[in-house]
Structure formats: structure tokens, C-alpha cells
Amino acid sequence: MVSALADEQFIITTIDLFEAGAETTSNTLEFAFFYLMDNPEVQEKVYEEISRVVGKDRLPTIADKAELVDNEDHKIILYFNTL
Numbered sequence: 679m680v681s682a683l684a685d686e687q688f689i690i691t692t693i694d695l696f697e698a699g700a701e702t703t704s705n706t707l708e709f710a711f712f713y714l715m716d717n718p719e720v721q722e723k724v725y726e727e728i729s730r731v732v733g734k735d736r737l738p739t740i741a742d743k744a745e746l747v748d749n750e751d752h753k754i755i756l757y758f759n760t761l
């Protein structure tokens with residue numbers, strides 16, 4: 679009985695995480711890509727920053743996030759902080 683409840687709780691929790699994570703992540707990425715399409719000057723800055731900090735020879739890591747700040751203002755990191 680205890681293990682049946684544990685199995686059911688595990689399944690429900692997994693569904694909760696999937697439902698909470700899927701639409702929110704998809705909507706945030708959709709917003710970000712439409713925003714970049716509509717604002718090519720921001721897209722250019724983001725591209726320059728990622729090229730400078732991460733480069734093209736490796737994948738980004740969470741440690742790169744601290745360096746991904748636009749020096750003129752902090753707009754870019756603010757736009758993408760939710761990601």
C-alpha cells in the first residue's frame with residue numbers, strides 16, 4: 679500500500695514538473711526569439727556578447743552568465759534573465 683502511494687505520488691509529481699516546465703519555457707523562448715527578430719540591433723549585441731564570452735569552440739556554462747552583461751546598459755541580461 680505504501681509503495682503504491684509512493685509510485686502514484688512520483689507519477690503525479692513528474693506530471694506536475696512537466697506541465698509547469700513545458701508551456702512556461704516554450705512561451706519564454708517564443709517571446710525571446712520574436713523579440714530578437716523584431717529588434718535586430720539587440721540581436722547583434724547578443725550575438726557579439728555570446729561570441730566574445732563563449733566563443734565558437736565550446737558550449738556555454740552557467741559560469742558564463744556573470745560575463746554576459748552589456749556594458750552600455752544592462753538591458754540584455756535583463757531581457758534574458760528569465761532564460
Ligand code: HEM
Nearest residue numbers: 694695696697698699700701702703704705706707760761
Ligand atoms: C522560463 C521558464 C519558466 C517560467 C517563466 C516559470 C515561471 C514560474 C513562476 C512565475 C512560478 C511561481 C508561480 C506562483 O507562485 O504563483 C513558478 C513556479 C513553479 N515552477 Fe516554473 N517557470 C519556468 C520553468 C519551470 C520549469 C522548467 C519547471 C520544472 C522543471 C518549473 C516548475 C515549477 C514549479 C514546480 C513551480 C511551483 C513551485 C512552488 O510552488 O514551490 N518551472 N514558475
